[in-house]
Amino acid sequence: MRHFSILFVFFFGARSYGQIEQNSVELKVILQNLEKQHHVRFSYNEGEISAHHIFPPPENMPLSAKLVYIQNRTLLGFMRIKKYIVVYRPQKPVIAPLCGYVTDEMGMPINNAIVQYNGKKLATGADGYFELPPDNYKDIYVAHDGYIQTFVAAQNPDGDCQKITLVLEPVQMEELVTERFIATGISKKADGSYTIQPKKFGILPGLIEPDVLQAMQQLPGITSVDETVSNINVRGGTHDQNLFMWNGIRLFQTGHFFGLISALNPNLAHNIRIVKNGTPAFYGESVSSAIDISSRLNDIGENSGSVSSNMIGADAYAKFKINEKAGFEVTARRSFTDVLDFPTYTNYSKRIFQNTVVTALEGNGDVNYKSDKEFYFYDFTVGYHQKIGKRHDLYADVIGINNSLDFTQGTITSSNVVTQNSNLDQHTLGGSISWRTVWNDRHSSDVNVYGSYYKVDGRNASIEYEQVTEQENNILDAGVKLSHHYNFMPELTLHGGYQFNEIGIENTDRVNQPQYSREVKEVLRSHALIAEAEYKPENSLLYGRAGIRGNYIEQLGRLYAEPRFQVGYAFAPGWKLEVMGEQKSQSASQVVELQGDFLGIEKRRWILANDNDIPLQRSNQLSAGITFKQHGWLFTLDNFYKRVRGITTLGQAFQDQLEQVQATGNYTVIGSEFLVQKQFYGFNTWLSYTFTNNNYRFKGVEPKHFPSSFEISHLVKGAVSYEFNNLKLSLGGKWFTGRPYTPPLLSIPTTDNNGQPVIAYDYPNSENLGNFLEVDFSALYTLQLSEKAHMQVGLSLINVLDRRNIINRYYRINNTNGGIEMVNTYALQRTPNAMIKISF
Template sequence: MTFETRHYFLAFLFFFFASRCFGQDELKSIELKKIMAGIEKQHNVKFSYSENDVAGHSIFPPNVNLPLKAKLVYLSNRTLLNFKEKDRYIIVFTNLVKPKDRHVCAYVTDEFGQPIDNAVIVYNGEKKIVTAIDGYFELPPAFKDSVYVTHIGYDEAHVKPTGAPDDDCLHITLKITVTQLQEVVAERYIATGISKKKDGSYAIKPRKFGILPGLIEPDVLQAMQQLPGINSTDETVSNINVRGGTHDQNLFMWNGIRLFQTGHFFGLISALSPNLAHDIKISKNGTSAFYGESVSSAVDISSRPKDIGSGTTSIGSNMISADFYTKIKASEKANFEVSARRSFTDALDFPTYSKYSKRIFQNTVVTGLDNSTDVNYKSDKEFYFYDFTTQYHQKIGTKHDLYTDVIGIGNKLDFTQGTITATNVVTQMSTLNQLTLGGTVTWRTQWNENHSTEAGIYASYYKVDGKNASIEYNQVTLQENNILDTGLRVSDNLKLNQNFTLHSGYQFNEIGNENTDKVNQPDYSRNVKEVLRTHAIIGEVEFTPTQSRLYARAGLRANYIEDFTMLYFEPRVVVNYTFNDKWKLELLGERKSQTAAQIVNLQGDFLGIEKRRWVLANDKDIPVQKSSQASVGATFKDRGWLVTVDNFYKKVDGITTFGQAFQDQLELVQAPGNYTVYGTEFLVQKQFKHIYMWLSYSWNNNNYRFEGVEPYRFPSSFELSHVVNSAVIYEWDHLKIALGSKFYTGKPYTAPLINSPTFSNAGTPSVVYTYPNSENIANFFQANFSASYTWQLPKKVSMQLGVAVQNVFNRQNIINRYYRINTTGDGVEVVNTYSLERTPNALIKFSF
């Protein structure tokens, strides 16, 4: 027998006999006291009993995944003892309830063993009850008829609760519903609560969200960066790059309101409260024709449930902010939802805030643009942020729903510079403010099961203003950027027959933009106002036969811009074919456009922190951006394995150099151009009973072409050629743990040709550069960790504790590099921007 053969043989013996030994051990009876001790630890309860009552009882232990009440029924059936719950105490009696008085019990889970709460149980024709948070329910004593179990998103079930062995609680499993657009290609895509749909989009349900490395809350903008092809070159949620695009090329919508601001703390924290969203849809390609104004991805966030539901409240805090959410059921046909969040960084300075401050204020006016050293920006009321939402849902009759939504987002930064002269103390205060306000009213009608209509009006306002007061030059610079987006939308959905559904609609949009700059020394002022009005007619046909392996959707969006008298068409197409239970093929294609974009005039604008400003296309030096994209992908799913591959090609025309935030010889050059990107996205995932492991890899080749710029073709500033994400996630009962890492090759930058400056005729020094983006900074690697645990407390209260650590190994990653003339004017110096240092965070949240 060879050396290798002996090792294989020993390994076989170990696994074979070890598994049998452990399996036999599980079948051994255990003392009742030990079983109750385990239940006490798992469910945070306390048994109260007499030693004489429990002595001598030794039984097989119940399944650890059973709900608490189901375990008590299990114990009672085998010991003839009675277990009565009172708050968190369980009192044990010897007088067993008579069989005719015993309640019938069951618990409901999904196909993966996760409990389903709020499932509706219908019995005796019309009586209804709902399952608890652990999926448990009880019926009247001696009930023997069938019951009807239903829940949105799952197939209905007709069962007899008395079918349980030994009269224990029956385990009822609901299968995920396979319906139009809700059918999934992959459930639990990367994490619980994330799935991939048949139309190529990704769905995130925050209320069912599991856990991801580095996150302690279901932050949609952070979570979407885990998907292949979606990254951020500077690790912020205000600079999300989807398949090589810039952040402004993504469409972010909340209940039909377009958001022009997505981040707090200038991008390190999502501006969207994690308490709110019910459904989030992310499309990288094959976007529905109802989405316009983006040449990259579309992120549609809806917090509008179809049903009134019941009231709920949560309150929580992490090391940056505190939040509050409540849903109030005003009547059987109306409810209110209110959420609010505010940071306490102007009062408390936790380590999380210190690390965030050090990251975001690097190489800005706050830390000194000339020397990049920290100044005292941690003064009272230096920085804070807030956000709030209010929602009202009114059902009118049996067919109509009225929704009203309001959102507000704010960031405020104040800091003071001071110096001592021979005669007095001189101080100057600089400020930076961001504000978003939005509102919408929507009417939805379900005429019948085959026909529905929706109409709504909306408004979205965004403002950023900065005041930069310089002590050195006694100069005050005021800058302001405003954008107002208003419009109306009408859509109609008509099921023509069993195979085809027609979606049609009309959208009108008016967007106004204003940019203002004022300087006192030298005296200078500029004010530019622009307005664009756009009409869109949408038609879309969906092919969803119940007995076919083919799913298809084809749409056409016709846009007309009044101000340019410009008419153009945008086709969209999705084809998904299922070969068998394991293999699916996906073809996606689209053309899209947008009229609003962000540019950077100067790197020092708005204190160098939020230096981008929104502008509108003028059909001259700022053209309408247009994109064309096609992709083909395949999915394999079998025995807990999931493998997906997507190959794509995308071209975007109408970009400008100002929109790419160059920090080299192109910083002050205004030139139109395009970028072309193609690549591959790959994901492999393995699911065990409580463990999920996944690894994703993205490769892309992204290149610019600008008129009059040499060379003719060069790498994009947002090219990350190779990106690898990985994670191991453990979820069991109320415990969740995630450990993961992110690796990507460094982004391109432009190096100087020589290390000494050249001087103009006027004696002004400047840097002489090589070709743009001809070098790459060092590779990026970061490991992240997070964990959470939820306790069920008395009176239907739950408490969640969570911890997270970003950059566990405290690696000093460079995420940006540029060059400038040093303060003495006789040398060229390098300026590096570093990623977030090791940053801890913690969460506590109560829900009731």
């Protein structure tokens, strides 16, 4: 915890930032400091300034205002020629101009704010500074889009420039109610959901690109027990219990590098919506959270593009405006890890492939990366937007994602050299067509047709036993969504819709010695009717939404309803109370049949509920929270209860006595999420704490309840970020208590009924790993190349302290000595990354 002391220093140091020293300082020293801070040069006569000692001007003042400040206390004059400033003693007293500077609530200067005086107008400069010509004034009017306009007296206190602070304009409840939630570009909406806008993204520790699935893990209540984006846990749930959608297409694959990098190109996504509770009734097939990614804009927009590269791969983005009614976007990204081997790739490889077939499962030793393993990934998207008339919009989108691994194992026998090739491929291909119509001011409709195909294909060729195992997991998902929206009255909107979905999942296994083959195909067709009402009066004090989703699954003969609601009430200035609840379900989930499946890397496979050994999963969740936001401070507190029924032991990643046990049950989570944030003078500091108590209950399993494999009892995250002009810096980290694991009851193996050595385990998840601590850093700098082009360079460092964190532990029988062997999986070691991006 001592490593987080820096966060508290910045956080509670906000009030003292920028205070004037209590002792006067020699003017020469002050001018030297101004030269360093504002990149200017002063020219002066030593004799004219040596007698002056004054209190330094506040650091957050613009340079022009500081010169007025010094002028008023020394009666010296300043003549500025570009970056050179001449200091002189005027013959006549210099009258200080009527001047001021405009900032926001964080102390950041506001450029192009309108200053109106005596019927005339002028705009502030990039530093927020302005001067008024000599005249007789009364009040002056200051305004800027997005801020509350203000009138101030036309006079300077003590003859100095006046500081004018503009406050963000309150918005209606349907718009964003908490801007800059943790970072610029992350906001919390009136309905309790979170939005991430990559194009406006600020900076987070360890990230140099707006990786949405990494960024969402900074939110309270969201983490990953193994630091991957393919195992995101929201309020104690498993990754497959989250619904991931891209332009109406459900995604079954979310990561590259088998989870360390998001499979979604950061250049494309325009808006990401994350819902932890109170999910709108239009979202189905998840018992945890919903993540809806949209790259669709209402307008065609202008031509733009970018190219970038980091130490893993390169990508490109292009947006073309065909005409005023049509345009399309294209993105493409590919790793060069099969050609170049930077430290980033080396560390990622050690993290992902440890304790798998790729790193010699039996010996747990790394193979030669360059000669034995070849890995690469790519993704692409194509989007088309056509406006038809004034009321209709047509969208067509395609997405493709691929991970590919090939590695060769070889050995020398007495007679020859034996080699075997194994591989693992993971593919996603999806498409959707949508039609959106605004009939009039009160009616609008949407139609969406979508389909996606997912496949993971593994081939494991063993040298020792000349055994070849081939495995496949295929998914074909398609459907239609219809929705209509009716503004019944100004403050009440009614939503209705129908959804049809057909999903087919096929699992195939083939082994040559002994010869074995299995092929299982499952199909489910479901129908859903949605009705929802949304209440948002003009006074913005109250927001409410209530809806119900009626589901019918043909093959299971199941008909059931899922109510959802969300209420927000601003009961006092800056204070808001939120209450949410929902019931949800899902029919597709992931299980692990054997830890060595798919080379032990992507060992989870998707299956469908059958209402027998694989139940339909159902969830209930309630939460109540309070938010306070004022004067750059933000406090949020959420308490929640969540219960999920219909889970199986195969879906909970057990690597102990329950690994081969198939039982059904539930888990219950009770928790709290707390966030405190302060913004001041370009700094943004935040600290969050999440507490969860997460317990299983499985039929026929003792004890009756025990900790979840995904329980993180205490989780602390925080960061200090600084944004000034073109520079962004962020330092932060996370600390959490270790996840549960099951130790052996005895130090030596016992034998089963067949005389084979086995491990006698203690109660499931009865011990915890050591605490996890990681400190990350990132920096971004933007350089303007021309009016429309700029270059961005970035540097990040994950695990600055190079701490050896254990994120998983299990036990196995050592084939050499027959004893019990402890196997640890370690988090990323210190990993650098660098990025360069040119946008135009």
